[in-house]
C-alpha cells in the first residue's frame with residue numbers, strides 16, 4: 001500500500017514571473033484553489049494521507065495554506081463565507097503534512113532524494129503539482145496505485161504528445177504488457193530528447209510511484225540533461241532490470257507550468273462548474 005506522497009515544490013517558477021516573485025508557483029490558483037491543493041486532493045483520493053513536501057526559500061505560504069488561520073476563521077465564523085473553507089479544513093483534518101527544504105536547486109532527481117528523510121524505506125508516490133490531472137471516475141494517482149499493486153515496481157504516468165514536443169518531457173520506449181493496451185514495460189527512457197532522438201512520443205507526466213531503492217540509485221546518479229540530476233536517468237537503472245512500468249492513464253492533464261496550459265485549465269474548470 002502506498003501511504004506517502006512527495007511533492008517537489010522548491011522550483012522558482014520563472015515562467016510565471018513576476019507572479020512568482022514572492023508567491024510559490026504551487027500556490028497559483030485554478031479558480032479558487034491553489035495548484036498544490038488539487039495535488040493533495042488527488043493523493044487523498046488514492047488513499048494516501050501523508051504529504052511530504054520538498055520546499056525551499058520563499059515557500060512559506062504552502063505551509064500556511066495547510067494549517068488553520070485562527071484570525072481568519074474567527075472573522076468569518078457563522079457568516080456566508082465560512083463554507084469556502086470547508087474543503088481545505090477537511091483536507092487538514094484528514095492529512096499530515098511534513099516539510100523539508102531543498103537548499104540548492106540541482107534538478108528533480110535531487111529534489112526527490114532530498115525528500116528521502118520524509119519518506120524512509122517504502123514505496124511512495126510523487127506529484128508534480130503543475131501537471132494538473134483530472135478524471136471523473138478515478139484519479140490518475142488512484143489508477144497508478146492499482147498498477148503498482150499489480151506489478152510491485154516503479155510506475156510512471158505517460159501520455160502521447162506531438163512528436164515535436166518531446167523536448168519538454170522524459171520520453172520512454174517500452175513493450176506493451178501482454179493483454180493490455182495501456183501498460184508498458186519500459187526498455188528505454190530519455191530526458192527531453194529532440195524529436196529525432198526520441199524513442200517514441202510517449203511522454204512522462206508528473207505522476208510517479210517509486211520504489212525506495214530509487215534513493216540509492218539517485219545518490220549515484222550524475223547530473224544529466226541541463227546539468228541537473230534527472231529522475232529519468234535514475235529510473236532507467238531500474239528499467240534495465242525490468243522494474244519500471246509506464247501507464248497510459250485515463251483522464252485529462254493540463255500543463256499548468258505554462259501560461260497556455262494554465263489558462264486552458266482555468267477555462268476548463270470554470271466551464272465544468274457552470
Ligand code: G1P
Nearest residue numbers: 108131168169170204205206232
Ligand atoms: C520533469 C521531468 C520530465 C517529465 C516532466 C513532467 O520535467 O524531468 O521527465 O516529463 O517533469 O511534467 P520539468 O517539467 O520539471 O522540466
